[in-house]
Every structure is written in structure tokens, then in C-alpha cells.
Amino acid sequence: MVDNKKQNVSVRMSSADLKRIKDIAKRMNVRDSDVFRFAVRSTLTKLTPLGDDHVHGKDLLPVFVGGGSELTSYFNLDSSRLERIINEGVDDPEKMVDREDVEMIVMANIQESYVLMRLKHLQKKQPEQRDVGLALREYLLEKYIGGFGPGTLKVVEKRA
Secondary structure, eight states: OOOOOOOOOOOOOOHHHHHHHHHHHHHHTSOHHHHHHHHHHHHHHHHGGGGOTTOOGGGGHHHHHHHHHHHHHHTTOOHHHHHHHHHTTOOOGGGOOOHHHHHHHHHTTTOHHHHHHHHHHHHTSOOSOSSHHHHHHHHHHHHHTOOOOTTHHHHHHHHO
16 A cells, blocks of 8 residues: 655755755746655655665665765765665675775765776776766676676667
């Protein structure tokens, strides 16, 4: 049985964020609450694997590869904490994410040149992407999920 009962919640927001919500709502000719619900729903969709106790290790990578720098900076995740979040409960060594890869996810937002240098070393070649986020994403998806060679993500992203 699904509970469709709506509840009120109170959220503290900066005046700048509230103004942005109001501006978007006004431009789209919808209520502020519609914009807020959309933002929450779309974010929850991206974070859904984090709410599933059965998802661990490399299966969590898409959450952190897609918006990793945003998540790590907003929640102040260092590599130790992120490694615990990703690898906690992993029994199968094949599903573990290497500490060095977790560190690159955290560093991608702070030290782009370091991450590109590490990727060059790990791949034994210059990453095809100069965008550190895309280069890291290609590397991690190829290493842990497979089938994502250079340039594959461009095709996948255009379809989405």
C-alpha cells in the first residue's frame, strides 16, 4: 500500500536560494512549492542508490561519478568517509572500489590537474577528455563497469 498523504516540512534556506526558487516559479508560471518539489524529487532520483541497503561498492559509483564533486563538496566528504560510504558492507573483492579511485573522486573538484596526472599514469596515456569530470567518469566506468571506451559517454549522454 502506497501512502500518498502529503506532509508539510520546514526547511531552512538562504534568501538567495529562496529568491531563485521564486524567480523560476514566476518565469514558469507555477507555484514556489512546485519548483521545490521538483528539485527535491529530481535530486532524490539521482541519490536513490544511496537509500538502498543492497547497493554497495562499484554499484554506487554512478551516484558519485555523475555528481561526485557536487556531493563531496556540499557534504564535506573526505576520501576516508566516501570510501566507507561506497565500500561499507562489500563482501566481494570484485565489487570494492580502490581507495586511489575514491581519492580521485574527492580531488576532482579541488585538484583537477592532480586528477588528470593520476589518470594519465593509471591509463598509461593522456586522457582523451580535458574535462576532469568526464575523464574521471570514463576511467571509472570503464574500470568498474566495462564497455565504456573513450568517447562512449558522449553518445550515451546525447541519448539521455
